[in-house]
Amino acid sequence: MRLIALQNLEAHKEHTLAKNILAENGQILLRAGTKLTAKLILRLQIRRIPYVYIDDPLTEGINPIDVVSEETRRKALEKTSTIINNLMKKKRDKIIGRDEFNIKKEVEAIITDVQRHPGSMYNMVNMQSMDDYLFHHSVNVGIISVILGVGLKYSKDKLIELGIGATLHDVGKTLIPIEILNKPGILNELEYDLMKEHSMLGFEILKEQPGIPLISAHVALQHHERWNGSGYPRGLAKLEQHEYARITAIADVYDALTSTRSYRKAYLPHEAVELLFGAGNHHFDYELVKMFRDKIAIYPIGMSVLLNDGRIAVVSEENKISPQRPKVRVIMNNDKTPVTESYEIDLYTDPKVMISEVI
Template structure:
């Protein structure tokens, strides 16, 4: 399979991975042939990249860390509970969810179990082939990224449960914000931005007294927009005043926001998002945590087309866990962009003078 921008897909191509809706239900199955009208519709729905069947990479597979059952359960629970809060907000009514802690605690156990089966796996993009339902999918993505980071850090199961719940529900306070304001494609006024910033305080208040909900999870919702130089919100606290879990969630939250389609911009690829994250190392984010995150992210995801410094082009077919920035590339064209009759693979961990020069988006 090959990862292509939806804008580069053409009629007649076939899906290598299914398309899911906001509840994790398959809308378009694997092997479905794309028409131009389908491609246009997927673009309108915010799908920026697709995994496409390709004879040169038919042996390449991208394995999901969550089972379809867990993914469906997660998106259904998030959508249901967040939806109830949003509905109450729209009607200006007070709402509580007495089973929130139990429901999401059980869900987190499923997520941890699934990810444990892929222990040592690198963080891959979670937004490919998923319709644009930002709040729901984003909450799940941030939780997956954060739990994977926790496992790589050696967290025990209890610690994974706490940071997992904190990351899964970090944006629950957004259910108290006017939905039209959250979806606004253009720039916000200062007053509108101040209103959106309140989601951290709303989230803390919603979670802090919830049965079966760790208090630290509430603090994760409260602090995930704080920054180590004090430039964050809502309190502008610094460095050691910010809980370590919130620092991890801040990185995962920012990364997923950048690599997800938004109404005002297309999704970035991991190497682009990583460059931006590193500009904030030492000021916005903890430098050691950013470096650790980089070492656990597939910067060049499997299936993406890259150009090497030798001038040849190919597709990433495998990731080296010990050096994710130096994957295995199957070379398909020569330095003059002519197809070669015998594709070959280059392991960048073994050919140290060869490196990725750029990611090809066509």
């Protein structure tokens, strides 16, 4: 299978969807195996889905490894969307004291999946629509944080505390006026000040919940603090910010960068990792950023790339030692005609060939 930007899907060609597309509540929006007709492509465009995985004969056998299974992701999405939707619909007081926030089971499933794939890299491109951002973002941040926690050899209890806090880090946004939350474009100063309250509001919601460890509530409170003290709400610097929150901050920014927003298109994984490195010592714990880099597939399996000699290829295998030089399968010649038979190049052993662009 290969990953393709929706805008590059040609409506007159018959494409088959290779992976399910999930809605914000964890339900399947469109099933793998569906033929993508012009009408369906239009529907996906309207929902602003940026990428899809398609099956194509030249990339047969190329299968991204999901560190977290679709089933686990779906269940986490379902629970998170219930929490977020209920918070948005109801008055907060009605929720306090209920067991509704108990997301431990879903977080445990994420931990089990991650631990089942030791050494695997987070191999994912955000496929969700902008409108469902908060739901998918919450689950993605939970997953990435757990991957980092496993990398740090956290105990199961610590992974649960981290996973719960990371998944629910943005629940305070449910109390931010919807016009600000959904505003297309950059927020003005006043709106931004209001938006910034979401970390304190999230803490206040979570600290009242019987099923939520207090330290997880602190993740919501501290996820916008920055290494150099420039964050909010308290301007904590360096180790004053709890390690869970330092991890969540990296996962949060990475996932936000690689998601399509109303004011910009999504950054590709390698661009987002570069940006995180640029912010390195200023905004984030540099040691954690380095560990994060080793856990993220900067060229995810299935991604289409342009090589420096003009050929077009699809990433077929990641390289853990030298992530910028994965194995690729060539599908188009340098004159952009399809190859008669695809073949692989290992960019690690063939130093003259490199990736010049992701397409």
